Amino acid sequence: MNLETIKSELEAAVPGCRLELVANPSPSGQHSLRIDAAHAVAVAVCLRDAPGLRFDLCSNVTGIDWPGKQTTEKVKLRKLVDGTQQEVEELRTTTTPGSLEVVYHLFSIEKKHGPIVLRMSTQDRDANAHLPSLTPVWRSAELQEREIFDLFGVVFDGHPDLRRLLMWDEFVDHPMRRDYVGPDDYEYEPTAHDEVLRRANQHLSEAAAKLPSEAVGNQQSETDGNRLSEGGGR
Amino acid sequence: MITDASPAAQPELEPLSETSEEQLLEIAMGPQHPSTHGVFRMNVVLDGEHVVRLKPVFGYLHRNHEKIAESETYLGSMPYTDRLDYMCPITNNWAYALAVEKLAGIQVPERAEYLRVIVGELTRLQNHACLIGFLMQDMGSSGTPLMYAFREREKILDLFESLTGARMMCNYMRFGGCRVDMPAGWLEQAQNVVREFPRFLDEYENLLVSNEILMERTQGVGVLSKELAINAGMSGPMARASGVNYDIRKVDKYSIYERFAFRVPLGAHGDVYDRYMIRFLEMRESLKILNEAMRDIPAGPIVDPKMRIRGFRPKPGEAYGRIESPKGELGFYLISNGSLNPYRYRVRPPSLINLTVLEDLCIGQNVADVVAILGSVDIVLGEVDR
Amino acid sequence: MTVTFLILAVITVAGTAAAMGLRNAVHCVLALTVGFAGVAAIYLQLDAQFVGLTQIMVYVGAVAILAVFAIMMTHTPLPAKPPTYSSFWLLGSVVAAAVFAVLAWAICSSAASTQGLPPEPEVSVQQIGDALMHQFVLPLEIMGLLLTAALIGAVVIAMDRREETK
């Protein structure tokens, strides 16, 4: 299946939809199609039902977190540099807001073709992290969208039963985000890693000291960052 | 009573809701329950013994495998994939290796492909045998079929041990091939196991297939329509039992599966009986593949010589690789940003997605059927919760 | 008035009294069962094996279970610690006393108490069977028919409900 023909077919079928081809430089050659949230359901229904397409199996749904980028900013700045001014770099640190992306891998059982990769992005990673749910189109997205809601924090509008899937209901953060910092107050099994245990206890007492503060997990971000690297072998 | 759950309509609760809410009994099946196949929980609302509502609760075994993998090297995630579906670690390895190979464009030598097929199909044999055993165990046959299955699985695990060094956590595949070649005499041993296996299947068939109690317990129970099966993304034996002709070995022709003559059995009813019979028949087909593969396996290298074990950095890009694991479509979705570890690593767990329809299958059935239905879905919690 | 009889009588009376007085419905049924069993034991003590065993089978095995089933089916949520005795215990006692008085009066005024009992006949199961099949065959058949009709009726009612639910 050629993605270009699919794109034109979809554009003809769903007037007003904005589709964008996203090239994949990898040898896998699985290029993807970015669709806009407003027409997502219509596009999905067309993909599922159009006789030439019949993508009836939505195999894989997953989220990707793209936090605001700073490193790429610097690259852009270097391109801008035409003189020898060094101060400009520091001034031009406008970070892009970042987004959460949801990827759908579609296959066709009837026509045995695929995959076609659909992508949708949220406007930002906080308040506007809303996307339309494709569960009404493909039931297989039900649990996977719940998982994305749980682990990434994308709110799927129109999902029949949007609850946390893997984390418990009282959990506040979204663990799969790149900037997620694990809280230090899990009940660790006492192992030889007593350093971790010591920090956990210390953290507990600190948390008890300033009970009303809500962002307990985030305070220790500095010490947490290197937990994985120094946790072992002690 | 089977509710005809079409994808659009929610399962109909009307007939049973004549009893008032107060008379309903809500029980938590799990997380400590002998037949939830691990720490899985179903909040079941019962009217007498009939299921009115069923809400699965996941996450008791959640360890955020994906997050861990994103901070590991590509190879470092390989042993972790063993622990996803711990009944069939080798196919997990395979799916992951396949995804990475797609991502980096690695070729796999001929011999390695044959080795992969052999161990993959052996995995399928032992998984299906055990699953049927577990299903019977759930239906109360005091473990006899399960023990027979374990007896055979033992032989296959012995093969795995002498090949890969571990019985279950094999960590066998490498990007571009396999880790070790088979030791001397392994092939004969494996051929012997494969030759003996039909005897066990006959035994199983005598014990189970025409058993009236079993037929009564399983036929017409937990019926999954073809439409719902497709729409809800069912895969593997679960989908094929509902008559969906979709076997990734045939569709994707990954590895060297197109070289083997094997057939894909399809069910007509989509009930529990079909689901376990499909697995029966698949075992016979797997034996055919194994026989052919063991006959034809060529000599040669087992791993792409260009692959380095350390410092593996695929070029930026993404890939979705999937295989037909014994449980269904096991996919890995990887995004590389050119660094040592994947930017995004996603497992498409067949067990979890096959559970999407659990409530639809169970509504209106008995408590005893819930157990059988759950058993026929074939889940491993290591994969469901990841 | 042997010792055995006294013990059995005390058990029976205590069981039935508890059945009236206790608060928890299930406890009441269980206490009542003790009463039934006591009565059955008294029958057995009088060598009326058939009646005694039937008493156990029907009352302990069936009636008590039926009552218990009814309680379980209705599934009323009970308070965690209900008071042990029913608040109607006084009323219950009065009613029981009244019934007892009536019965006692009836027994005392009957001819048997004044003239003494006739010699006890030895009744075996065989004799009961003979009596049922010869002398009382018509009543037995009528009762059988009646019960069959009731059984069929119950089945029909149950089936109707199942049809509805389908």
Next chain:
Amino acid sequence: MTQALDQIFVLTKQWLLGFVPASAQPICSAILSVVPVLIGFPLLFAITTWLERKGLGRLQNRYGPNRTGPYGLFQPIADAIKSLTKEDIVPLTADHTVHFLAPVLLAAASFLGYAVLPIGRNMVLVNMNAGVLYFFAVGSVVELAVFMAGWSSRSKYSLLGAMRAIAQMISYEVPLVLASIVAIMQAGSLSTVAIVDKQAGYTGIWPHWFVFTPWGVVGFALFMIAATAESNRSPFDLPEGESEIIAGYYIEYSGFKFALFFLGEYLGMFATSGMAITLFLGGWSAPFSFLTWIPSYVWFFAKLLALIAGFIWIRGTLPRLRMDQLMSLAWEFILPMALLNMLDAGIWHFMPAGVLRWLVCTAIVAVPCVLLGQGLKRNKKFQVRTYQFAK
């Protein structure tokens, strides 16, 4: 000599009774009769648990227990020690009194049935006029104990288990009694001793067991099915269905109380098996006339062990039925067959002996049995399916 061996227990008892004064003889006699039963059958229970684990193990290609003592023979003792030393946990919300009484009542009620079982020639505790009736009457007390256990635990699972158990026991009590009626009809007595005596004769070398008649074999089969259900054995072990409702009514019991439930269940199984032997398998009588020199109690226990082995075998093979299937089996198959069997036994009684009687009586039970089975099968619409392969 063989006579003495056969009567050794009876003679021993009389010899012992000779030492006590006449006034104390009735009570001493009772004690001397009851105590061996109270010891012997729990001992049999211990042996059976070992046998069952060994047998199931072999059925499943395992060794079974083999670590405690020779061939794992001391396993029951180890189990007993374990269950005795385990903490007795009672749920906080449980009804403590009833929770405590339930296993006691169950174990006690299970023992009562043995009073009328003739375990050998002249070896019956009470030769009661209405022995069979007594047996079923005390059997029905078990239901109450089960209910008490299930209800008092205040657990939803145990309540479900108790409901299942009671529904099942009530349903199967009817066919159980109806199936046994044929033997009573033939013997013309409710006394177990009389029933066994009726079967004690031989034609040539063949015994007059009721099981060797058309109605007898059907009655025996129905009785055994109903007995399996009555004693909650697989494939009718729904009340405890460990894979569905975990352990049913005794889920909240631990330690010794749990062991009592176990004991009660096995004693129930022995008692119903013993009743089946009494009713259909000739009680303590030898299977061939030339084998009568073997003591009668040996035959009884040999038959009992054979039936237990059958129970174990079935348990190792069959999956469990579902509640509604269990009920439909009771009401749609076993009950009509039992009623028909009664008719058959009546006809047998009144027809003159000969080949014709055999043919007629066999036809009366065999044809409906097949038809009913076929009807049920068609009604249920289950079949071995054939499968297609994708192209």
Next chain:
Amino acid sequence: MVGEGILKGLVETARNFFGSYVGKDRLTTVQYPEERLPQIEAARSFPFLVYDGPDWDKGMRCVACQICEKECPPKCILIKKSADKKPDAVGKPQFYPAVFNIDISVCMSCQICVEVCPFDAIKMDVDYDLSTDDRFGDLLLDKERLAKSNEYYNAIHPTEAAAVDAHFAEERAKAEAKAKAATEAKAAAEAKVAPAAQEQPVGGETQ
């Protein structure tokens, strides 16, 4: 006929019952402490450190390069490099691990440390009798407990160890040849430094 399937099943279990007394292949259970399965060469349990020669501390092949520490997926290895150097198996002066700990309560036996080790210093053990009553101390293996001799390695993984030994012999021969060439070259100039250089390479002969 109803019951046919049930009877078939009963026959099957009966066959297995008797078969388990006759055929040994039906009983796959191994009576563990008395019986043991034959040792499988490829088997692996937890890593150990190989040393050459009689002294584990001196002959340890590990050069504390810390590659395994980095590559270990669950990060169960802790290595602290020594300050000084000592000669390795081939004879080059190398660092050695001052601390080498493996927390086998964390280790998942994946063998990646073995695969990445360029010095053939860490290998997989096959011992599985590892139960202990101390969950902290006994599961944290230090250098001393990890060290196993090359002979042990040869005993458990003969094929693999033979290849490793051959490789080492080759390396050593090369080094020796080099050293000899050097000594000869030096001997031509000055015949004093040679003995020390010759003694070092062969692991089995050091002190």
